Amino acid sequence: MTVNSDDSHAPASSTLTCPVGVTDCPIALEVAELRRNLSTLSDLVKTDPLTGIGNYRSFIQALEQEIERTLRSGQPTSLVMLDIDFFKKVNDQWGHEVGNQALIHLTTLLQKTVRKLDIPCRYGGEEFAIILPDTTLTASIPVAERIRQVIENTPLDVAGKSLKLTVSLGIATYREQENISVAELVKQADEYLYQAKENGRNCVCHAKPPSINIVSKEEKQTLSELFGSGMTKKD
Incomplete structure (x- = not known):
């Protein structure tokens, strides 16, 4: 059996051929199935099983990639950390199943609110992280504020009752001239x-x-010369 590309990197759909030309070669079929399983396992390792978005491992890898991109392109990367307020009360008063529904509900709102290029992940527990590629601190502030407002104004419906959620958010930005690690940015x-x-x-x-x-x-100096001492170099 020959493989058109390296098994360790080829996708499950790569063509496999039997060396003796047997149709439906069991070895080729088995390798294809193993590849599909490997691809599925790879996704599971990086995906939070409850919310369906990236987990902590996926978040760290994505943030490392975006920081590398910043170093190459000079465009900043912003990071928003988000935590559900009084989440313990939600679990205590409504039950853990409703708490899980709240996490799923918040994830859905995040995915609808951020851009397609942004990367929302579940950092752990009730804390989430949103990576904003090519985004300055100034530009990330209204994004975070919009997320906060959407969550506050969209309660979770629980058997006809409204569960209102609010979140607290913190923002940090990585710029090309920064000399900090991923852990320090987080x-x-x-x-x-x-x-x-x-x-x-x-x-x-x-x-x-x-x-x-x-x-x-230069413009300030020119204005100063035109209009006199009313505008100095310090202005």
Whole structure:
């Protein structure tokens, strides 16, 4: 039996041929089935079984890839960490099955709210992470705020009763000039998440966005020369 490409990397659909030309060669069929099973197992290893989105392992791999992309392209990557407020009360008062429904409900809202290129993952428990490729801190703030509002305004229906959920969010951004690890970026976003909790929950916290100088130094100097001392180099 020959294989058109390396078994360890070829997809399950790669053509397998029997060396003696036997139709429906059992060995070829077995290898094809093993490939399909391997592909399925690979997906399961990276997927959270409850919500169907990426799990912690998938999140770390995706974030590492986006940071590498930032280093190549110079475009920043933002990370949003999100935690459901008072989730223990949800489990205590409504039961763990409803708690699971709440996690699925939140996942559905996330997938409908973020862009197709964004990467929502379940970080663990009731905490989620959303990777925003090619997104500055300034641009990520309204995204996080929109997520917060959508979740707050879309309660989960539980047998005709409304279960209102709110979330706290923290944002951190990786820029080309940053010299921090994936773990440090996650820690930054988590710290802002905890700050949101301390600020009363149901809010978004982040570093102060960088100021944007619309007028260049050269333009300021020209204006200063045109209009006199009313505008100095310090302005």
